[in-house]
Amino acid sequence: MTSLAVDVAESRFDVEKIRADFPILHQQVNGQPLVYLDNAATTQKPNAVIDAISDYYRKDNSNVHRGAHALADRATVKFEAAREKVAQFLNAPAAKQIIWTRGTTESINLVAASWGKANLQRGDRILVSAMEHHSNIVPWQLIAQATGAKVESIPVDANGNINMLAFDTMLDAHVKMVAVGHVSNAMGTINPIGKIISLAHAVGARVLIDGAQAVSHWAVDVQQLNCDFYVFSAHKLFGPTGLGVLYGKEDLLNAMPPYQGGGEMIETVSFSGTTFNQLPYKFEAGTPDIAGAIGLGAAIDYLHSIDRTAAAAHEQALLNYAEEKARATAGLKLIGTAAHKTSVMSFLLEGAHPADVGVLLDKQGIAVRTGNHCAQPIMDQYGIPGTVRASFSFYNTFAEVDRLFTAIEKAKTFLV
């Protein structure tokens, strides 16, 4: 969006009305009104989500797909409707391509273990970017160890951009998987995944996109992207913890061996041999997180009920406002200055450890994340112990950004 378009869309956005939907925001922390700027770690939940989960347990709780009674029918219908909502949300061709998992982490582990087991062998290469979350590194290392493949990192420059030239030269027929984040959780960089996907496909590699940090900001279209796998966590999309999504192309999912064994995932079981259920159930052993799925469905409905274009513009306006203030703050260094970013501001105060800044901001009612953001390789590359990360969501306000900077100035008086 151009800056004018941002201004126009932003002006339509009524943040106070939105805030009224999120009960948790209205509280005091350490004697001050809470300023929640840890949205990249997890987003808060609107009443619609909290009510959907509570209603489910009050009225419909039952096990899905197996009961011969009215409650089980209701629970199953709602549970499968949630899957349908996720499919539409990602523009997936069919709901059976949406697999429920426990989160982004489990989704990646599932693909690495199952697809990896069937498709990787000695000498194969798996490429991940240098700024991936540990969840998008370690599962690949595990399967690489088991199969003799190797994991290599795609270089990232000092501003937090993937070096696309280097990526291009790394690609050859031995590359079987490219796993990259849609958005970096440590810095907010929006990666050029369209380009990454087409380059990877050109050498016959498969592509997994870690969408954990993208889905809360804009609508994702997996068919347009043409990615092979797309994964995210419900809790970063205003939904509950404990639930994740794996989208995969149908032929790939069909060809993959089961990940875990148990109930729900089988067709017939006998000691002479077991046959497996169809998609998506083949990958959903055991009783699923029914309430979680219904909660995520409610979160998606909620997002459809608000003006998402205006909400995205508001987030960008918050980021621009904050970064402008950051550049005017003596001793503050922004970490991650890519041209295309989500509303994540990672920074350091000269001479101050990020953990200290975090404690002093918390004392002033400001919730941020400090540390390496589970992205140790990129922190090591930059030679820093971590950063302070303020991540904005559409329910944050300009006044909260002001509070952040007042609090930063106060923290400086302690530390520098």
Added chain:
Amino acid sequence: MTQFGIDVTVDDIIDSLGFFDNWEERYKYIIDLGKELPVMDASLRTDEYLVRGCQSQVWLVDEWRAGKLFFQADSDAFIVKGLLGVVLAAFNGKTPGEILAFDIDAYFTQLDLLQHLSSTRGNGLKAMVKRIQERATQTN
């Protein structure tokens, strides 16, 4: 340099922190305490002495002298370093029996600093306390 546990005792810290009525003064005092910690030789900041926290790091070196345990501690974060002083006021230059008898949780609760001892903070402080208690158990 200040000898924690000797020049600065648990009672001194309880008195001082109890005296302040706002968080700013309390945290300025804690940070200042960290500055009083005897400087640890950079050559001791090795993996052998590292107590890993996921946010900040703590180094701890112990020495056994005349029936008592003496500690040097350091951290890369100021507030954690100050809290090391708070911990060493209780443990430094004490016999293993004294160390094991000391209720560190109650002490941190009294100081209203218990949240810093929680493992969620990942600041290495809790791991350091554990390591001191283990040393005391070994030498007891």
